[in-house]
Amino acid sequence: MASSNGLICFTNCLLPQEDGALVEKDLWIDERRGVILDSQRTFFLRKERPDRIIDLGGNILSPGFLDIQINGAYNFDFSVYEGDDAAYKEGLHRVAEKIVETGVTSLLPTIITQERSLYPKLLHLLRPYSAPNSATLLGWHAEGPFIQLAKRGAHAPEFLMGAKEEIKSFESVYGAENLVVAEDWLMGSEATGDALGVRVITAAPEVDGVMVSIPELARRGVVFSIGHSIATTALATAAVQGGARLITHLFNAMPQLHHRDPSIIGLLGASPHLSSPSELTDLGLTKGKVAEMSFERPFYELIVDGIHSHPNSVRLAYSSYPDGCVLITDAMKILDPHLPDGVHPWRDGKNFVKAGDKLYLEGTDTLAGSVVSLDKCVRNFSRFTGCSLGEAIRCATYNPARCLGIEARKGTLRPGADADLVVLDRKGRVQSTWVAGREVWTRA
Template sequence: MPSLITTVPASPITTTPSSPTAPGTRGITKLTNCRLVRGNDLVWQDLWISSNTGKIVRSQAAFYDEHVLPDETVDLGGRIVAPGMIECQLNGAFGFNFSTLFGDEGTKGARYQREMHSLNKKLVETGVTAYVPTVTSQTSELYHKVLPYLAPTRGAARDGAESLGAHVEGPFLSPTKNGVHNPEVFKQAVTFKDVQDMYGEDNLGSEDGTAAPVVRMITAAPEIGHMTDVVFPELVRRGVVCAIGHSEATYEQAAAAISHGATMITHLFNAMRPLHHRNPGIFGVLGETPLVRVDEGAPASPGSSTALFAPTKRPYYGVISDGIHLHPTTVKIAYNAYPAGFILVTDAMHMVGCPDGPYDWTNGDRHMKLVKTGKVLLLENSETIAGSTITLIECVENFMNWTGATIPQALRTVTSTPAAMLGLDGQKGTLEPGADADLIVLSAEEVLDTPQSPMAATATSAAGAVGVVNTRLHIDEVWKFGERVFQRN
């Protein structure tokens, strides 16, 4: 067990209602004696939020211009207030797997919704206020049946985490980079209709924008079929985020995919061609913006007159910092490559919050078992990593302790950066007025950790110490749309 070194001072949280005669009747709460995450800084400042509108309030305008008083004032005792965390790759948690169907046709939909609602209420206690539920490579039948339940729940989820729409990870993946996915259900998309047939036409929205997509993000191998030149541009027109993953793509193929609309890389380094000094593969597109041949997707000299050229934009990229998928130094290298695009994800399975042991898993058209041992999750009778069992706040802690990042820098990787990737700037992942009042209240402490894994032992040995002083973050409160939904005992 880690031993306590120092504790960041934090007084008890106290709530004071306004006077009965005060004109505060708008469900407004003032959070005071707290440090707000503002860019790279922690700023001592009050924050006003409204449960009626579900938004962060411009406090000076409310107080001075409209003469509004808060209905209650909450003294946070010096704690940190940050936007609620956004999870972009969650396969399930607390015993519920999104790639699951229950019972017969008449009852399974209701049970699916109950299980998901239960997950949402538990997930918010970990600091995640919004997420993109992920469905792995499955049969078309399963996609058609479960995706409608994963549609965005904008404004409806007030007692738990909010779905931002589904992330379909597969089945348009490379069979040589399948990871734990069952390659027997993998497909190639030659036309956009192939994608519509797989997921359901109604789940992909409309080209004119009149119907929002249920599918918020798709992970695909750009070199398979006509994903790059046909599918990605059409998905982008419909408001779907295109991500590269489970792929043998070369640097040139990855750059071509970016130039055709891909803006995200799924779990960088895992299930993809490794970095090579002569061809950096997918990792290479995090470097300086290259010029890419639009017609063939091959780099060439800008002076050539035989092809058109377009600059590509460096993509966002997900990183799993559980200490199992990537070495801590690899995480640091990834962050330094392009900090503005770095997004922490868990890739967690439904064993999060569950005891060790074997668990059933629907893998395409097969029923298999995954074995949880501590934080390690493997496909039964193999050494194949099968996602993680870590929480997002633990990923944030690991990232801070491995890289030396500050608390604001670390929290940005799970708030404003994923919000920007999903096109939710100004709505999620920020404490600016007008944004959704999704908040987490944090306290921090320093602990002495002793080596508990080969990776931790390597880091400790390199430091020449018997242990390392790490930062631990505690989620003391969570607020959703201006209402407190969790308070730590």
């Protein structure tokens, strides 16, 4: 049912704030424009009250969740392209339509290491997409091929490579047109085929040619993420000094924490004042302009399925740096809350084995992404860390939006932001999902 003047008021609800608090307050939206409103300004300027009032019965009205690392879902793998653009887009759209049942209203399709000739085609197909009844596809996350062989995980070793020609190697693999300097991440409420959108690259700083390419990638608007790496503390710190903003699935595919060289994980405990010449020299950070730049701890991803990281590790990370925590699923194509356990096909003749929220390659003990949904990650996170549900929601909304630089539009309840919303009960279970001011899914 639509309102006659386009104004909707949600009342009797708790609104998550950007600091993680939950506040009892009404929220107004304009369903015609698909945006959140400043209720006082709207009332006094338009002299109108909402035609439609929705009583949420004390439930939580949250910004829609953002999943910035997801490999596929609902039997579609973002990394598999079989030469048919229409079939690939159909799969993308199917994921976008179905995933709203998990509270996700924006996602960043992720492709893992593969044959290099496929990258330009896939990245072009993964430019932003939005539709009235589905989650928004923000752009792409390329995980590989510039990663460390020793920490490859489920990535195919034959496709891994170095960046010997530095930024030209990145352009050669991903396509120069996909790495031009970004302007606005998305113009208007509808994405266009020419919009670059959000771009994230996971790579290992120690791989030949990667470290020196980070500043240029950052200048072009790419979010560089440290992952699948054996970087030392000095190298990891230098990467952040150079512009790296994110750590890919913390604790996984990286060295374990060691008190003498905490490596990538140790970035969470780094001092924001690590910029004096003596400290930088001690860490070996004396090359080029790296030593002249200020240090800011990066955001870090966590897969909170209770398998990829022990609950104690999750709590330790969050306690170290709560403002940088970003919840992800790293989900594979068999993410589907309705899918039973068992053996399921992956690619190249290989199979997954799904056992609850655990997913591994058949015949091995290698974890192969996850099948956990983001709403379950939020609930697990609150339970594992002891933080409030509002604080857990922040890690799936505001924090990832800040990491990507889109917090004016997504992951927030600010006036003017997109009216992408999820209604949760007090235990964090999804009751309904709204995209651009329209209800697109509701629990039966």
